Amino acid sequence: AITSATQETRSTCPYCGVGCGVVIETRDGAVTGVRGDEKHPANFGRLCSKGSTLHLTARPGLQRTARLLTPELRATRGEPGRAVGWDEALDAVADRIAATIATHGPDSVGLYLSGQLLTEDYYVFNKLAKGLLGTNNVDTNSRLCMSSAVAGYKLTLGADAPPACYEDLDHADLLFIVGANPAFAHPILFRRIEDAKARNPALKIVVVDPRRTDTAESADLFVQIQPGSDVAFFHGMLHILLWEGLIDEAYIAAHTEGFAELKRLVRDYTPGFVAQTCGIDVETLTRAAFLFGRAKAALSLYCQGLNQSASGTAKNAALVNLHLATGQIGRPGAGPFSLTGQPNAMGGREVGGMANLLSAHRDLTNPEHRAEVARLWGVDDVPAAPGKTAVEMFEAVRAGEIRLLWIVCTNPAQSLPDQNLVRAALDAAECVIVQDAFTGTETARYADIVLPASSWAEKEGSVTNSERRISRVRPAIAAPGEARADWRIAVDVARRLEARLRPGRPTLFGYDDVEAVWNEHRETTRGRDLDITGLSYAVLDADGPQHWPCREGEAPVARLYVDGVFPTASGRARFAALPHVPVADAIDARHPFRLTTGRLRDQWHGMTRTGTLGRLFGHAPEPAIEMYAGDMARRGIGDGELVRVTSRRGAMLLPVRASNAVRSGDAFIPMHWGEAYVGGRDDDGTAFTGVNALTTGAIDPRSKQPELKHAAVRVEKT
Ligand code: SF4
Numbered sequence: 001a002i003t004s005a006t007q008e009t010r011s012t013c014p015y016c017g018v019g020c021g022v023v024i025e026t027r028d029g030a031v032t033g034v035r036g037d038e039k040h041p042a043n044f045g046r047l048c049s050k051g052s053t054l055h056l057t058a059r060p061g062l063q064r065t066a067r068l069l070t071p072e073l074r075a076t077r078g079e080p081g082r083a084v085g086w087d088e089a090l091d092a093v094a095d096r097i098a099a100t101i102a103t104h105g106p107d108s109v110g111l112y113l114s115g116q117l118l119t120e121d122y123y124v125f126n127k128l129a130k131g132l133l134g135t136n137n138v139d140t141n142s143r144l145c146m147s148s149a150v151a152g153y154k155l156t157l158g159a160d161a162p163p164a165c166y167e168d169l170d171h172a173d174l175l176f177i178v179g180a181n182p183a184f185a186h187p188i189l190f191r192r193i194e195d196a197k198a199r200n201p202a203l204k205i206v207v208v209d210p211r212r213t214d215t216a217e218s219a220d221l222f223v224q225i226q227p228g229s230d231v232a233f234f235h236g237m238l239h240i241l242l243w244e245g246l247i248d249e250a251y252i253a254a255h256t257e258g259f260a261e262l263k264r265l266v267r268d269y270t271p272g273f274v275a276q277t278c279g280i281d282v283e284t285l286t287r288a289a290f291l292f293g294r295a296k297a298a299l300s301l302y303c304q305g306l307n308q309s310a311s312g313t314a315k316n317a318a319l320v321n322l323h324l325a326t327g328q329i330g331r332p333g334a335g336p337f338s339l340t341g342q343p344n345a346m347g348g349r350e351v352g353g354m355a356n357l358l359s360a361h362r363d364l365t366n367p368e369h370r371a372e373v374a375r376l377w378g379v380d381d382v383p384a385a386p387g388k389t390a391v392e393m394f395e396a397v398r399a400g401e402i403r404l405l406w407i408v409c410t411n412p413a414q415s416l417p418d419q420n421l422v423r424a425a426l427d428a429a430e431c432v433i434v435q436d437a438f439t440g441t442e443t444a445r446y447a448d449i450v451l452p453a454s455s456w457a458e459k460e461g462s463v464t465n466s467e468r469r470i471s472r473v474r475p476a477i478a479a480p481g482e483a484r485a486d487w488r489i490a491v492d493v494a495r496r497l498e499a500r501l502r503p504g505r506p507t508l509f510g511y512d513d514v515e516a517v518w519n520e521h522r523e524t525t526r527g528r529d530l531d532i533t534g535l536s537y538a539v540l541d542a543d544g545p546q547h548w549p550c551r552e553g554e555a556p557v558a559r560l561y562v563d564g565v566f567p568t569a570s571g572r573a574r575f576a577a578l579p580h581v582p583v584a585d586a587i588d589a590r591h592p593f594r595l596t597t598g599r600l601r602d603q604w605h606g607m608t609r610t611g612t613l614g615r616l617f618g619h620a621p622e623p624a625i626e627m628y629a630g631d632m633a634r635r636g637i638g639d640g641e642l643v644r645v646t647s648r649r650g651a652m653l654l655p656v657r658a659s660n661a662v663r664s665g666d667a668f669i670p671m672h673w674g675e676a677y678v679g680g681r682d683d684d685g686t687a688f689t690g691v692n693a694l695t696t697g698a699i700d701p702r703s704k705q706p707e708l709k710h711a712a713v714r715v716e717k718t
Pocket of ligand 1: 013014015016017018019020043046047048049050051052186187188189
């Protein structure tokens, strides 16, 4: 028999923000294997359990059963759709959007996007909303991921730019890991941490987390703080650093402003007060402060434990304060380094694909920035009114302000907090358009129009990882069925809407291919902090993934602020004097447990992809609530029994597992399982919708990121 040769295509893993390079192996038009790209600077050939099984999620059998294959229109929600051709579906989308705008105005339409989208997808959707529809109601699930890190960076350093890079792991002598569990959530980065420690046994690792995670097991010092007490902890450290003379007064004087106000604030954060607030002892707080203050190069790694909080901006800023006060920034191995959750939350921000942003990190509230973007796009203006952010958007849908919702590549009926509100909103919406690659999501049942999208191994474009490095995503196989690239669907709708909304005028969406989209995006970055005018698809293809900024004629910049000059009006970094604020959802007698949420090692988000593989359930076959054994014994709850967990917003039923990882009074539920896995109804009709039945929609006032990480709950034997 004649067999064709295996072909190889270099691309990027679609899961987390580490951004590992993959080599996709294909034969006869089907994916047959995947391996780590040894040339990719994020992973040098390594892949974690999720990345190394990617090929199995793209095998032909699954393509037929788990994927959306044709556009569908539905007369009644929840019923099977009527398969239609693309023209009919796209006409329907354009008709519904145009009619909604004609009757209720542009702000009656909302677009809810995803950090899984490629930069080019994001760019077109953002331009479609702000440049054509005339609404800033375009936000994304990146709001649930990185917006507090963004707000923290902008408040203190002046720009949304992580200053460090992965190479800094090799230069640090202290890793300060806070509110992050890279052993599970960023596994290949964690391998690099382990390598750094093996090469340099003097490297100290401090882990600060409410849970004794696998990452915490690697720590020289583990600080098990009470959920939500991070700001107090950081201020307490600064209080000690000041007292002990471990701050860098010369750096503060030369490169910062606002220290006097912060100094006044942290005066009250005495070791005794902080120890009590955080539920730790003074000695542990002091050790952490001394390790940080005496480090030659301290690198902080942090993620959702700081971000997913109603005081997420304050948490981020308080950590950056520590780096500024000790001069631990802009040097090899030193700096605050936020780890991106999603694969392209960074790229989405770069193109301004959020309700408060414009292209290339421009601000919507800045009239000059709006004028610049309007000029670049060739439109009369960009609307000034801020759009609705993720949680606000669903509140506006429920209130009838937003009537049409276009949801792209995300599953808000599983992933947003306070599911009762989200589902009431989806029920109330006049029209829900769901554009996705996979079937069977909780959100799909609310869809009036379904648009099948292509996915990993089928799409082309680019993504940016945690260290500001842009990688190419390349197609290795054709998309199954009728599925199309997300950016192409957006263009197809936009062209139809242009005929209705700006007839007779030249198109704003005249892209021949995805590279044309990227080139337009690149032009918007000229002169901006993320200037990538020195890059092109050809450069990325020839030289591999590159950091931004990379200005025309210059080399890419891996580490920022080495000259001590910051992108603020004064050129100085700003200390932020923000106080500790307790969690939004306080415990009381009826809800006495502090529930935290997070990731498992082998699952990704709502499991649309990882949930298709049996082997990825080997690590954790079912959802469970982790509780302290003593708390279970006091309630007469045995290991493995079913319990009902109830918050002020909802309830869920799941098994309990005794755990040494959580302290008495704390509990933990993984985020991944939704209704599809823990479905069903209680006697009183309560639907079990997964952990986000319990979580709160309380949001940070600056970043608008919800407090997904913490909820007050009670746990009862069933
Ligand atoms: Fe993919 Fe993240 Fe694993 Fe790398 S660490 S293989 S990017 S999931």
